Amino acid sequence: MGPRWKGKGAEAKALADPMSEIVSRLQSSLLQSNARASLSGCSVLLAVETEQTELLTRACFGKPIITAEKDKQWFQLGLEEAFYLCYSLKCLKIAGEDNFVKNDLDLWLxxxxxxxxFPDFYKAYSHLRMKNWVLRPGLQYGVDFVAYRHHPSLVHSEYAVIVLSEGDVGRLRVWSDFHCTIRLCGSVAKTLLVLNVDRNGHGALAPSCLERCSIEECTITRWSPEQSRDHQKASENGTK
Incomplete structure (x- = not known):
């Protein structure tokens, strides 16, 4: 199942402005402004200027929060998004409730x-983000993330992503789970992408463990006997 672009010219717009370049501009802008965010429960709050508002929106990091402030725009970042900007891109500092900036280890803990x-979800998130996929929460589809080839305004999400960890016995362990999930993905025109995170016998005490983790990608689609039979007939007719 290939990308489904939204409207005429959407693909050309995406090709003319690659996501990798947008993220690079965001990284540079946040570094220059010495951007600093604050922990807030299970999310991270970041106040930015007009230029960074546009870049965060185009790069699909976080979601804007409506406030009464006119000179600044607040964004709410998910844990994986915030740690990616802080740890992987090194362009964001994050302070705790005591207003002191946390180091990588304290933030990880x-x-x-x-x-x-979080360790396995972050490994999966960063794995796809580094390949320039745009990831958004997939709760409405019963999955962990949905993956877009570019900005959601230009293209529909292509993959429904489920993250499986070592010893995970809760999901996709029986045929009925696979059947229900694949049918749901098919009904919304998405391919199921399962990411198996293997820590290779190491713990997750510090972010350095990410380098020792490996990921196995597995796409799963529904096999249709009728469709296969039609293809076989067409092939046979073509050889006569």
Whole structure:
């Protein structure tokens, strides 16, 4: 199942302005402004100027929050998004409730405390983000993320992503789980992408463990006997 572009010219717009370049401009802008965000429960709050508002929106990081302030725009970042900007792109500082900037280890421990499976989810998130896929929450589809080839205003999401960890016995362990999930993905024109995160025997005590983790990608689609039979007939007719 290939990309489904939204309207005439959408693909050309995406090709003319690659997501990698948008993220690079955002990274540069945040670095120059010495951007600083604050922890707020299970999310991170970031106040930015007009230029960064546009870049965050175009790069699909966080969601804007409506406030009475006119000179600044606030964004709410998810844990994976915030840690990606802080740890992977090195362009964002994040302060705790005491207003002191947290180092990578303290931030990692905080996010693990707020989200038990954060290490595996972050590994999966960064794995796809580094390949220039845009990731958004997939709760409405019963999955962990949905992946877009470019900005959601230009293209529909292509993959419904489920993250599986070592010893995960809760999801996709019986045929009925696969059947229901694949049917749901098919009904919304998405391909199921399962990311199996393997820590290779290492713990997750510090963010350095990410380098020792590996990911196995597996796309799963529904097999249609009728469709296969039609293809076989067409092939046979073509050889006669």
């Amino acid at each position: 905080y996010m693990k405390l707020k989200k038990e499976n």
